[in-house]
Amino acid sequence: MDDTIETRIPPTCPEPIAQILHRAWDHDLAGLKALLSQSGRASVQEPTTGETPLHAAIRACAGQGEGESESSAKPVVQELFLSGAIWNDVDGNGETPGCVAARLGLRALYAQCVDAGARAEMLFGLLDEYEELESQDGGEEEEEEEGAGQDAAGEEANGAGEPMDEDIEVVVDNTRAFVPPRPAGADDPDVKSEAYLRSELTYSDGKLVDSSLNGVMMAWETSIMRASVAALLPDLAPGRRILNIGFGMGIIDGMFAETRPSRHHVIEAHPAVLDHINNAPECKFGKAWEASGPSKGAYKVHAGKWQEVMPKLLEKGETYDAIYFDTFGEDYGQLRMFFTEYVPGLLEDNGIFSFFNGLGADRQVCYDVYAKVVEMHLSDAGMDVDWQVLDVDMKGLEEEGKGEWQGVKRRYWTLDKYRLPVCTLMG
Ligand SMILES: C[S@@+](CC[C@H](N)C(=O)[O-])C[C@H]1O[C@@H](n2cnc3c(N)ncnc32)[C@H](O)[C@@H]1O
Known part of the structure; x- marks a missing residue:
């Protein structure tokens, strides 16, 4: 250089x-x-x-x-x-x-x-919320007027009125996050939740990809899943109540199941993943698994988006010792909503919440900025976070399109350290 x-x-x-x-x-x-x-x-x-x-x-x-x-x-x-x-x-x-x-x-x-990055991203988050409130409340005229004021605020926050599209985009996806230094005008649409849930999926060679070859889940993440289980279930004690959002390849659910939980609930939205769960001979989370639970409904795959299932679990008064969140194609706002609106009501007092931390993971500075942002938002939601730092074995992960990334559109992980969030309720 x-x-x-x-x-x-x-x-x-x-x-x-x-x-x-x-x-x-x-x-x-x-x-x-x-x-x-x-x-x-x-x-x-x-x-x-x-x-x-x-x-x-x-x-x-x-x-x-x-x-x-x-x-x-x-x-x-x-x-x-x-x-x-x-x-x-x-x-x-x-x-x-x-x-x-x-x-x-x-x-x-x-x-x-x-x-400075964390301050700016927090401010953008506030502006987004403000914008949302405004579009819920205001009539057209009011919206227009306030919108003009907001642009001015946005310019200030962004730094002197430069158009936003000159920056790199930070954290589009809350799990396998992208922070692409995309050239302006690149025709590479972001993976969005609705489009993802409609797309075809393929399970093969230690990975799950969508029809655009985005890596939804990959086997190299197994060590991260294993460490997450160890953090969520200290001593891997049996008899815990577990909730996992996002089945994917079932890697973490397989590990949870090994601990013989008293309750094991999974929420999964994609029809192809649900089909895999129910019909793939190698998948052990179908009806027979559900029937093997210690009581009726103790082991269950809830079909649907967590946004629809979580309110029902809350209403039923379910609580869990461990909650894990790892979805795909959703933006950071969804993760934040999950831990702000649902985790405090569903987590036992001494329970632990964690999530796949891919926030900004294709650039160290963005990863560090988002660690700060999420920490502040978790605190806002009444949670403390401890970060466990894991070494990621980068063998086979070094180059776009090669090794583990062969047949995968985007190298969504570039860092040799993973920050595993261990979140507990304050007080
Ligand atoms: C990254 S994978 C999960 C991988 C999993 N941790 C494992 O160990 O294999 C993400 C999963 O979340 C599911 N998903 C995406 N959006 C969802 C939503 N809104 N509600 C429920 N599941 C969702 C996807 O279909 C996919 O199966």
Whole structure:
């Protein structure tokens, strides 16, 4: 990677942009401040390299490690964020400022990027909620007026009115999450819940894929499932009441079943998965399994979306010692709704809730930002979270289209550490 100033801010760079980038690069705080008075300045981009002032301030520390240079960059980075710089803008190398900081080993600057990212994502979440409320409440006229105000707020949050589609997209899918550094205009539609639930699925070679070859579940995740079971059921004690959302390949349900629970409920929505459960000879969760429970209804696959099944379980007064959530094709808002609206009512006082944590998992900085976001939202929902950090064996997972990813459209996991959330009710 060429991190030199000559390459990143070439002589062809338009003068007003070059001035800002040079001051950021030189960590000239006073000079930079003077140029940031106009909206949008903190997030200008060099037209050919995509360098932003954040990239420049961080990259200037290349080769110097943590120390004096990093210290002089800190107030500059802080000032840029205060002036609306965008934490997840990517440069021509596909790197966000946080990615550059991580690659150069600049931990303090990386932490600043993660904090700023979490703040921005929390704010966007609030704006989305506000928008939802508005569309529920308001008449057309009111909506239009308020919408205009909101755009202004959105611009401020985003940093100086740059169009959002210049950022990478953060966390589309709450489980096998994508954070694709997609080129603008790429015709690669996101997997969305309704489309997914209508799509055809294929079970083969240690994986479950949909008709567009998106990996719904893959056998390499078995070690993550095993660790999740161990976290949810300390000592793997028998006789626990378990609820699992999303059957997939039945990997985690197989492990749950081995512990001889007193109650084992599964919620699954996809017709092809339900067909697999009921008819595939190798699947042991069909009717015979249901009938083998210690009492009627103790072992059960609830067919349907959790959004429809959960209210019924709540109404019936069901409670569980362990709840696991791992769906596909749903956005983060659904996971948040699940743990905010349902987990507190269905989890026993000493129970444990966990979920497949693929939030932002194809980019370290997004993974770290979303760990913070989800932690704050869990706390909002009355839950504490402990993170267990697991090593992920990356053999066969290193390259798009190769090894485990052969026949799978997108490499949705790129990290060698998995953060396993262990959530408990507060107090
Ligand atoms: C990633 S897989 C689960 C993998 C599972 N943990 C395992 O160990 O094999 C996700 C599953 O969630 C199901 N699913 C997706 N959306 C759902 C919803 N809204 N309600 C219930 N199940 C859903 C999918 O059909 C799929 O079977």
